[in-house]
Each structure stands twice: as C-alpha cells, then as structure tokens.
Amino acid sequence: xxxxxxxxxxxxxxxxxxxxxxxxxxxxxxxxxxxxxxxxxxxxxxxxxxxxxxxxxxxxxxxxxxxxxxxxxxxxxxxxxxxxxxxxxxxxxxxxxxxxxxxxxxxxxxxxxxxxxxxxxxxxxxxxxxxxxxxxxxxxxxxxxxxxxxxxxxxxxxxxxxxxxxxxxxxxxxxxxxxxxxxxxxxxxxx
Amino acid sequence: xxxxxxxxxxxxxxxxxxxxxxxxxxxxxxxxxxxxxxxxxxxxxxxxxxxxxxxxxxxxxxxxxxxxxxxxxxxxxxxxxxxxxxxxxxxxxxxxxxxxxxxxxxxxxxxxxxxxxxxxxxxxxxxxxxxxxxxxxxxxxxxxxxxxxxxxxxxxxxxxxxxxxxxxxxxxxxxxxxxxxxxxxxxxxxxxxxxxxxxxxxxxxxxxxxxxxxxxxxxxxxxxxxxxxxxxxxxxxxxxxxxxxxxxxxxxxxxxxxxxxxxxxxxxxxxxxxxxxxxxxxxxxxxxxxxxxxxxxxxxxxxxxxxxxxxxxxxxxxxxxxxxxxxxxxxxxxxxxxxxxxxxxxxxxxxxxxxxxxxxxxxxxxxxxxxxxxxxxxxxxxxxxxxxxxxxxxxxxxxxxxxxxxxxxxxxxxxxxxxxxxxxxxxxxxxxxxxxxxxxxxxxxxxxxxxxxxxxxxxxxxxxxxxxxxxxxxxxxxxxxxxxxxxxxxxxxxxxxxxxxxxxxxxxxxxxxxxxxxxxxxxxxxxxxxxxxxxxxxxxxxxxxxxxxxxxxxxxxxxxxxxxxxxxxxxxxxxxxxxxxxxxxxxxxxxx
Numbered sequence: 001x002x003x004x005x006x007x008x009x010x011x012x013x014x015x016x017x018x019x020x021x022x023x024x025x026x027x028x029x030x031x032x033x034x035x036x037x038x039x040x041x042x043x044x045x046x047x048x049x050x051x052x053x054x055x056x057x058x059x060x061x062x063x064x065x066x067x068x069x070x071x072x073x074x075x076x077x078x079x080x081x082x083x084x085x086x087x088x089x090x091x092x093x094x095x096x097x098x099x100x101x102x103x104x105x106x107x108x109x110x111x112x113x114x115x116x117x118x119x120x121x122x123x124x125x126x127x128x129x130x131x132x133x134x135x136x137x138x139x140x141x142x143x144x145x146x147x148x149x150x151x152x153x154x155x156x157x158x159x160x161x162x163x164x165x166x167x168x169x170x171x172x173x174x175x176x177x178x179x180x181x182x183x184x185x186x187x188x189x190x191x
Numbered sequence: 192x193x194x195x196x197x198x199x200x201x202x203x204x205x206x207x208x209x210x211x212x213x214x215x216x217x218x219x220x221x222x223x224x225x226x227x228x229x230x231x232x233x234x235x236x237x238x239x240x241x242x243x244x245x246x247x248x249x250x251x252x253x254x255x256x257x258x259x260x261x262x263x264x265x266x267x268x269x270x271x272x273x274x275x276x277x278x279x280x281x282x283x284x285x286x287x288x289x290x291x292x293x294x295x296x297x298x299x300x301x302x303x304x305x306x307x308x309x310x311x312x313x314x315x316x317x318x319x320x321x322x323x324x325x326x327x328x329x330x331x332x333x334x335x336x337x338x339x340x341x342x343x344x345x346x347x348x349x350x351x352x353x354x355x356x357x358x359x360x361x362x363x364x365x366x367x368x369x370x371x372x373x374x375x376x377x378x379x380x381x382x383x384x385x386x387x388x389x390x391x392x393x394x395x396x397x398x399x400x401x402x403x404x405x406x407x408x409x410x411x412x413x414x415x416x417x418x419x420x421x422x423x424x425x426x427x428x429x430x431x432x433x434x435x436x437x438x439x440x441x442x443x444x445x446x447x448x449x450x451x452x453x454x455x456x457x458x459x460x461x462x463x464x465x466x467x468x469x470x471x472x473x474x475x476x477x478x479x480x481x482x483x484x485x486x487x488x489x490x491x492x493x494x495x496x497x498x499x500x501x502x503x504x505x506x507x508x509x510x511x512x513x514x515x516x517x518x519x520x521x522x523x524x525x526x527x528x529x530x531x532x533x534x535x536x537x538x539x540x541x542x543x544x545x546x547x548x549x550x551x552x553x554x555x556x557x558x559x560x561x562x563x564x565x566x567x568x569x570x571x572x573x574x575x576x577x578x579x580x581x582x583x584x585x586x587x588x589x590x591x592x593x594x595x596x597x598x599x600x601x602x603x604x605x606x607x608x609x610x611x612x613x614x615x616x617x618x619x620x621x622x623x624x625x626x627x628x629x630x631x632x633x634x635x636x637x638x639x640x641x642x643x644x645x646x647x648x649x650x651x652x653x654x655x656x657x658x659x660x661x662x663x664x665x666x667x668x669x670x671x672x673x674x675x676x677x678x679x680x681x682x683x684x685x686x687x688x689x690x691x692x693x694x695x696x697x698x699x700x701x702x703x704x705x706x707x708x709x710x711x712x713x714x715x716x717x718x719x720x721x722x723x724x725x726x727x728x729x730x731x732x733x734x735x736x737x738x739x740x741x742x743x744x745x746x747x748x749x750x751x752x753x754x755x756x757x758x759x760x761x762x763x764x765x766x767x768x769x770x771x772x773x774x775x776x777x778x779x780x781x782x783x
Contacts, residue, residue: 012527013529025195025358026195029193029195029360034360035195035358035359035360036324036357036358036359037195037357037358037359038353038356038357038358039356039357039358047527047528047529047530047532047745048527048528048529048530049527060359061431061432061434061435062431062432062434062435062501062502063324063353063357063358063359063428063431064353064357064501064502065502066501066502066503066504066506066514067503067514067516068514068515068516068517069514079524079525079527080527082519082521082523082524083521083524083527085517085519086516086517086519088517089515090515090516090517102748103525103526103527103528104527104528104530104743104745105525105526105528106525107740107745107747107748107749108565108566108740108743108749109737109740109749109751110565111525111526112525113525114523114524114525116523117523120519120520120523123519124517124519125517
C-alpha cells in the first residue's frame, strides 16, 4: 500500500461535504485501507465555512493534518478554495466547484467577494474546475453536486478501481442511488 | 469486520457492550452525539436528556446505587456544574459501575473556555481514562466499567473534540449483559454525614492506593520502544500527533490510565531514552508529575498551553521545522462567520434590543451568542450557562447604588432557562431586582442541533413529555410582570420592551417561536403554521436606505451598484420580519 494520502474537503455549511467524505471513507475501508476522518461540528454549521479531512494508507495515526500537507483539496465553493489553498502541498491538486456563495459581510456590503478567487488559485496550483451544480441539475437534482465532486476527487486520487457502486449504495437512499451513480460518473469523467 | 465510528459513536457502542442500564446527559458540543447514538441504536439502554449536567450526574449516581451500570455525558464546562455530586460520589463509591464522559474542547471550537478537565480526576480522587481514537474510546468504556466496579470508584472518560468528532476504525466486542446488583442499606457507604464521611474518606484513600498499584500493571499504560535517542511521554489524541511527527525515530510511553501515573514505568522509560519530551494538549498535567519525580523533561517550555495541538505545532516546537507552503495574498478573502439563519426568531428580537438606549445587554450560551456581532451589535456581556439573569442582577445593584441610569437586560434561551437559568431568575425575583429578563423560547435546543428539552413537549427518542410552561414557572418563581410575545411581530416586541422598561421591578418577557431549522412537531404546526411564500423587494419603491440590512438576514443582499436591496427567494424563510423594517413598504410577498 502507498504512503498515507491526505484529502481536504472545504465548503459552506449545508453543501454536503460530510456525505461526500463518508462515501469516500466507505470505499476506502472496503478496499482495506486504514482511514481517519475529522470534522468539526458546532458554531461552524450556522453558515460558516466548514472543512473535513480524510487520511488513508496502511496505518494512519493523526486524524488531522497541518498546513501544506494535503495531496488533494476539494473546494465546494470558490472563495473557500482560496481560503484553504495553503492546506495544499506545493505541487498538489485542487478541484473547485464553480460556485460562489456570498458570506454575510459581502451581502451587507461590508467587504467585497473576491470574484477572481479561482484565477488566484489557478495561478498557484494545478486546478480542475467543475460545474458540479450545473451537472447535478441536468441529472435531476442539484443536491447531487457533492457526488459529482466526489467522482472527480476519486479520479484525482487514482482510486477508480475501488468499488464505488457499493460505497454509494451503502451511503445514499435507494431511491436516489441511480441518480447519484450518474453524478459520480459525470464527475469521474469531467475534464 | 471493522466499522468506521466517531469517538462519540464508539463511546455509545462501548456502553452497549458493557451492559449499561441508564444513560443521562445535557447536550453540549463536542459530547452531544453520545446520547443521540445510544437513543437511536441501543434501545436496551434507558437514555435521557437531563435539564443540566448536575442532574444528569445525580440520576446516573442513583442508577449506580440501585445496582445498574450507568453513565453520564457532558462537555467540559458541564463537569463544573456536576462537580458537587461528583466529589462526594468519590467518597461513597459505586454499586453498579459508573463512567462519565468529559468532552473537552481544546481550541474552543464551540466553547467559552478551554479548561483541562484532567485536573478533576486528581481533585475529586476518581479514576480517569484518556482514549486516543475511536477504538480506544470503545474499549475504554468497557474497561472503565470493570475498573469502576473492581475499585469501587467513579470513572471519568476524558475525551477531546478531535477524539469525539474524528472517525476511525473500530472492531466490536461481545456484549456483556449485566444483572442488577442488590441494593443493601449501608449508612457507612451511602450516607455521607460527617461521622460517616470521615470513614469514607479513609476508605477512599485505600481505594486510591490500590489504583496506584493498578496503574503500574495495566496495559492501558505501555512503552513502545523504537529508536531511543528521543523518548515521548504522551496521552490522548496527542499520542497520534507525536507518532505522526516522530514515527519510529522515537520511543513512546503511551498513557491511557492517567488519574494515577505509573511512577515505576515512567522512571524505567526515562532511563532508557536520551532526551525526554512530554507531549500533551493544554495544561502540563503529565509534565508536572514527571518533574515531581525529579526527572528532567521538556514540554510546555516549547509547546504552547493554549489552543488545540496538531502535528505542525509539535514539529515547529521540537524540531524547528516549518512546512513548505503555497504563498499567496489572503487579504482579499472575505470573512465567513457563522450567522443567524434566515427566519431565525432571535434576529428581529435582538434588532429591537440593540436599538435601546442606556441599556446593557447580557446574553447567555446558545445561538444568540452571535447577537453581539454586526450588524445587530446587541449583546455586551456573556459568561456561562444560566448567568444571563444573575450577572444582570448583581450589575444592576451596583449601577443603582451609584445612581447610574443604565438598565440591564438579560437574555437566555429555553433550554438554558431550564438548565440553570431558573435559579438565576429566582435570585432576581427574591432579591427584588429591577432587571428585565428575556427568555427566547425557540421550542428546541438550537445550537447543539435540536435536542428536546423540558419545554419542547418531547423526550430523547421522540416520546411525548409532560407539557411544561415557561410563563407558569416564571409566575411560580415570584414574578408578576410577564409578557409573552411573538418575536416575529416587532411592534409587539417594542410594546413589551417599553412596558418592561417602565416597570420598577423584575420583569420577564418570553418570546415563543420555533427555530428556523427545527423540524416542526404537529403541535408546532398547529400553533405557528408555515409561511411558504417568499418575500421580494419592489425595486420601484426601494430607496436603498439599508434599513432591512440591519437584521443581518443571510437571504438579503445589498446591490452596491444599483443601490437596492435584493431578497434571494430560495434562501428566504418567508418570515416577513424584514418587511417590518422597511420605511417605504417596498418589501412584500412574492406574487404567484
């Protein structure tokens, strides 16, 4: 088994980062990896920024990583991609959902939303941009955007051989399974 | 087969395997999911929300006395509330085994301080276990009950946020069904009056001596020998960080049973390594003990006492290594702080409170902690659960004594009122205060994720509860000025506040409206109904005055170019409070 890999998922409370990381960990465990996943509950759920960290390998000790340690960062929102960019190893990879969610200070006009956040990320690191919300909408449910991003993440991590159908079936309701399978594939095949 | 569980889920599984009869808790991050998991998955266990941690601890003690295995769970500041029964429970000891969970919050992810509760084990003279991950959390619950019964002591399982909320693999064990032990009347054990308690204290010291012998032998404390140039003494989640940083280039003394530290083991380990580090989160609890043994070590001289520990901090402190980072300009980032939700029943109420002149506003612990932030800027002071009326009372006495003109208003939520706010209100009623006390009843325990409470009409697991009325309690506690208002009706709020300000005595205002994120009960639907038509801004009428922005609603945006307010129809909770703020009547329901 390879050395320990580190993945960070970031976004805004309510975007489904936790479900995406749950499906990821389910697939990894089934394939025999040691896995640790860390998330924070509480105040951050009230519209604040949220992150989840997933670590996997033969043996994982710490449930969290420090700055500059993530192999892959998956940002569910553009400004959050820039906020957590220094979690990524120099030479790492960033997947960004092409979506802007304003924060209260920007809604209030107290400060500006950085509309060039994506350019600033691309300038620094290898970046894949995915219109996950649009893809999910086309498949029939915008809420599956998180599974579209999961598909892209699995590809970036080189984990395509694992049994993701089984992991999806274990984590989503049967009536949404087919749609989520399509969402996963769409993300996996996205350029 | 292994299962991926959070530390809290693992504690629940451990309780089930240990044959626990009774579990009680007051919700508090990061401990809340323990009881939720027990209630959802292990229905053999009688599980309950208590009004506060002291009550939870006492109920669990009663269950232990009657011969069942029992547990209580709480966040670290909850142990302060439960400390009174705990210190005497150490004297009486247990009948059925008893384990309680202290979930500490280094880094203050969701707390008002970052106290290190390991000192409670030493202070109360009880046993303590410190798990590093979910497997240990599960295993230590089971072993904790065995220790509790073998040594006749309460056991504290000391968790931290990262252990509670990180998920890792857990191998399940066999369930050990437990018979009820007989309760035998014994005043020397269960009746701590002075004459008896003296004997109990002597007995406690004997039990402590047995635990001191136990700590030297238990595999919960173990050496992991690798390269001996560096030795690390560590416990809890800090062990995983130390392993991450040093790998096999150091040896470890990994301590899991930490109320009584193994003197011989520490001496033996120290003698085998060249340089000794103590790596622990928050206070130098282990380090002080190692130093007391006359052993030289390095710990808090290099590793900060404050904040959550992580591998980076250890690398920087002990190895002088900085991670290589991507450099970029962070100044362009807009903050994304937590906010009141669209449709929050607190927002309009705090908007009105924030407008009052010559008022000092004391808040409490709950979502409304956010009421001090812009744009509401309402709250001035907060302290701890239930202090929202007693702090104003003492403050008002000093203001009045010196002839000041300020009035103090206290605000707390429904769950906080039941927790310790009732005592706080009684203080003001009894001592003839002239403060204004507001109970913002959102029909649930909001901050921690919608747990039932004595006012919500339901118990943990969804069963019906007795209907307990806040205004009737307030009246029974001696208050004659009571106004119940709909916080979504700002004119009614203003009237109630005006009357309360004119009243020369302890005044109470109760607001009653469900949390915007609450799943409505049938009773909620009958009482409050559901508005489903979003509001919108008439761009012809809007003058760009920003009055509606003062609510801080995340569904309202100000377009700086057009100088107009806009409402996001998907985010709008249809509450209509913003429409009441508009001087030009420009906000109305969307037309279908």
